[in-house]
Amino acid sequence: MRPEAVVFDIGNVLIEWQPERFYDSEIGEARRREMFAEVDLHGMNDQVDRGHPFRETIYAAAEDYPKWREEIRLWHDRWIEMACPVIDHSVRLLRALRGKGVPVFALSNFGIESFAYAETQYPFLGEFDRRYISGHMAVIKPDAEIYRLLEEDCGVPAGALLFADDRIDNIRAAEARGWQAHLFTGPEGWAARLVEAGLLSAEEAA
The missing domain is CATH 3.40.50.1000 (HAD superfamily/HAD-like)
Structure with a gap:
């Protein structure tokens, strides 16, 4: 048809849409792999994609993982550089x-x-x-x-x-x-x- x-x-x-590439350039591949292994960032993004508030969802995840707080916030603050x-x-x-x-x-x-x-x-x-x-x-x-x-x-x-x-x-x-x-x-x-x-x-x- x-x-x-x-x-x-x-x-x-x-x-x-390459978040991993963005983080590799910001924090290096080794640290990016460590962060993605510890934090379900794509699951976090799925919540945004389901209609949850953009900034609030990402910043809440950042508070849940204080070791990676600043890096996680980049998902919101510099999002356009991933897209x-x-x-x-x-x-x-x-x-x-x-x-x-x-x-x-x-x-x-x-x-x-x-x-x-x-x-x-x-x-x-x-x-x-x-x-x-x-x-x-x-x-x-x-x-x-x-x-x-x-x-x-x-x-x-x-x-x-x-x-x-x-x-x-x-x-x-x-x-x-x-x-x-x-x-x-x-x-x-x-x-x-x-x-x-x-x-x-x-x-x-x-």
Whole structure:
């Protein structure tokens, strides 16, 4: 089935999301590994992505681990440095699809305040036809409910959605609902998939 709409994840599809890389540059790989082993920072971030307050959630975690207090607070204070740079080719694909009249949606695990901040730095985040941001939905991928809510709202049949995400668990959850899906490992592969699906020409996807 030719897709009727394309769904983009944001982190590591449109914007690089690499907290470990940020901390390696700040405190060194050895200390970063020690901190991540002692503190479930990604679990903390999941709470933000479920809609918990951005600063309060991170600062509370920092108080729970005084050894790492200042480092954990960086997750809030310098968050934008973890969420960069833009993956320019992916943004071109987003715009090429919209230029062809293909509906383009965002489906992303993202906090309420952090997404609002990201919008001020990355204007293309306002270019989607519809945006499904986990913090506003109070559920995160790969929970089946977030996919169901998108289907219910957009009205596009599950089998007519083509979804790109960098995490295999999120891809499998989408496929379990009948979505077409692409495991994103780089924009070139995603471009090729969009051409294969008949949504863009090779020139438009370049």
